[in-house]
Amino acid sequence: MDEKKYFTRMGDGSIVYMTETEIRADIEEGVADAVLRGKIDPITEEEKEHLYKIVTAPGSIVGVEPGKQVVLTNDSGAYKINVKSQIPIPKEMETLIYERCLGCDSVDVGNTDYNYKTAKGVAKREASALKQALNVTTMPLFYGAMTNLGFYTKPDGPVDNWAVLLPDGKIKEAMAAQEEAVEHAVRDVVFVAEQMYDVGADGFQLDTSGAAGDADFLAALRACEEITKKFPGMGVEIGMAGEFVLGMHGRLKYDGKRLAGLYPHDQVKLAEKAGASIFGAVVNTNCNKSFPWNIARVCTFIKACTNVAKIPVHANVGMGVCGVPMVEMMPSDMISRADKALVEIGKIDGF
């Protein structure tokens, strides 16, 4: 008789059926990949067994054990309904839907062009919308956007484009351009933070940090440091762009630590030093590998991160990160399995 095959998915979301032997082999490989890249400990044999049971659990949607529920923060929350779902309502009204209809623990209000360079120009108008929302909602509200250092390059921004300079061999010029962009970005982020603090924001989201590489991550850390010193009543969440900080500059350091090449368990220590209240960890999904491979790798990285973290860690579980397939419309079968694994094996504090 043929060995039983279980429904699961690939990292690109496509359906695949795998045998117990294949699933267990992929779990082993996923763990080994994280151990090799991150120089971290593997998850235990018991945790691998638990992960196998989560992957093969009957039922479309699975859930955590009672009492293990965690809280939720997010990014670009206040345009998921009006922009992404095309339901034309103002973002301050969206916050009420998140609170009263969807049962969210928090949401962020942000500009649909989700970056601080754009938000700066309309910061007082953005703050006004946030203020209206804060008056009628009960749950914590964040203001959120991306540092997005790439927006500071010519022709739209003030500094030379390092992605153009680097292929031309202009290494020093590319490094200088990134250093200059950091100064612009920190100034913009802190300016926006002040407007949001003044209207009562509970939290400030530095989303997709490191998207443009190590200089981008540095800008987020420095902005966080400044914001938490100036506005101690407003917690900051630093959410990452990827599992690994790209060395677009290569020599940038924060608190003496080189940023290029850091994985989540090192990133979180710098977020702590910068004064962040919450760290949003990311592990990339490999589209060519199975869900068991991806989630085993994710749990290994995330457990290493939560083991050393002194602040709450919220795993990013959006499209293409932390075991979630790289698709626009999320399959709840894999999302719920990723969530359960992250809580029960990764020991996360939130999503």
Place this chain on the structure above:
Amino acid sequence: MGGVRTAGDLVLRMQLAKKMKITEAKEYVAAKLGVTLEELHDVVTMTELREDRGLGLAHVEPCAEENNGIAAKFRIAKALDIEINSVERFKERAGM
């Protein structure tokens, strides 16, 4: 955790305000509200408690005592013994 349906918003406030990890934050909120951890996750228990103490709800029978938004946050700040930025700024603007 279900936000205002249970106590997810309150637990998250402790993560933001005091950088508490999930277990510590839940234990803190449960102790302040005088409930068990099981009750903290329970929508029935927490709806009654939140209604009685005016801490904000997801779903209400319309009445004068209905408490949500800034009014609820005044009470949450007191119940959890924390400062809430929107409450502090509201007081400032209102000259309180």
